[in-house]
Amino acid sequence: CAISSGVVVSLLGDLYGLSYGMAGILLSAMNIGNMAAAFLAGLLPSKIGQKRTVLLLGAGYGIGYLLGAVTEKTFFLLLSFLLIGLAKGAVLNTDSVLVGTHTEDRRASMQIMHAFYATGALLCPFLFSFFQKAGGTAPMVALSGIGLLLYGIYLLSPVPNETERKKKNASSASSEGTAFLRDPVFWLLTFLIFCQNGAEYGVTGWLVTYYKDRGILSGMLSAYSMTFMWAATLIARLLIAFVLPIRNNFKALTVMGALCTACYAVLVALDTPVPALMALLLFSASMAGVNPMVTASVGQNMNAKSMGIMLPIGSIGGILMPMLIGAVSDAMGLQMGMLTNILPCGGILVLSLLLQRVSRKRN
Secondary structure, eight states: OOTTHHHHHHHHHHHHOOOHHHHHHHHHHHHHHHHHHHHHHHHTHHHHOHHHHHHHHHTHHHHHHHHHHHOOOHHHHHHHHHHHHHHHHHHHHHHHHHHHHSOSOHHHHHHHHHHHHHHHHHHHHHHHHHHHTTOTTHHHHHHHHHHHHHHHHHHHSOOOOHHHHHHHTHHHHHHHTTGGGGOHHHHHHHHHHHHHHHHHHHHHHHHHHHHHHTTSSOTHHHHTHHHHHHHHHHHHHHHHHHTOOOOOHHHHHHHHHHHHHHHHHHHHHOOSHHHHHHHHHHHHHHHHTHHHHHHHTTGGGOSHHHHHHHHHHHHHHHHHHHHHHHHHHHHHOHHHHHHTTHHHHHHHHHHHHHHHHHHHHHO
């Protein structure tokens, strides 16, 4: 449900004649919802409980995709993507906190959780292609149904009640709420997530449109570029979780930042199918471990409140980049718009180097 937005924007662009700028605004509306949900998912559990929070916000997938399927009015399309973003942020925050606080090997468990995310993303184009045979907005109706399935999973699952825990230990909850704010590593990791979200959403939101409009891949073949991307992501995350002997998270992040910057520069320069897809594979593999590695590096600062600050700030990158790519594309062409996405890739490298420096000073 989360990754389908890029393919859906391309579909809506064909059906409703959306401009590049409007497509970018829709993607940014989704990321605004994602940012708001990450904040609310850090705040609401202490008020109404963790399960009620994820049920309240997670309903956005079912409602949002259905709303976008039944109307082409600009206001309702924006509302649709806002609701989708709310669901995405709620799911990511809730699952990150649950996995991060209930597993012993946080680095491996985060990679595994994100590998399942990649699996769903990998299957997305196949499901989209299957339902597109019915024509029109049928794929969006199907995505709405999948969103309802997700809602049902949360409804039946034993998600813990955060409200009760906090009432029993209010003083402890209060002391844990602000310690991370004084940690420079936390803020460097937060801005690294900002860059990672910007780089990832810039690609996932625009790649299908870019390949189609540039004639690199045509029709539904362009949608299958997402399959290549997420297949590489899945493999890379499983390798990090089970095979690669990573001893220093920040050194690993530096290598990832350097590789994804170089691979993205090559990706935008290519205009033939096979080399372009190979560059996409390398870029995706390089980027794959960044988000889960950053989350695992939060360490003792991992809780709903810290995620309620880190993920919303990180989401701003996902808000700005699709909008910036759309605006630059309208003014200077789609290739130049896509080229701007190299900025957050470079940011990952710079921030990783700073994290290494701070870590050395502490030790």
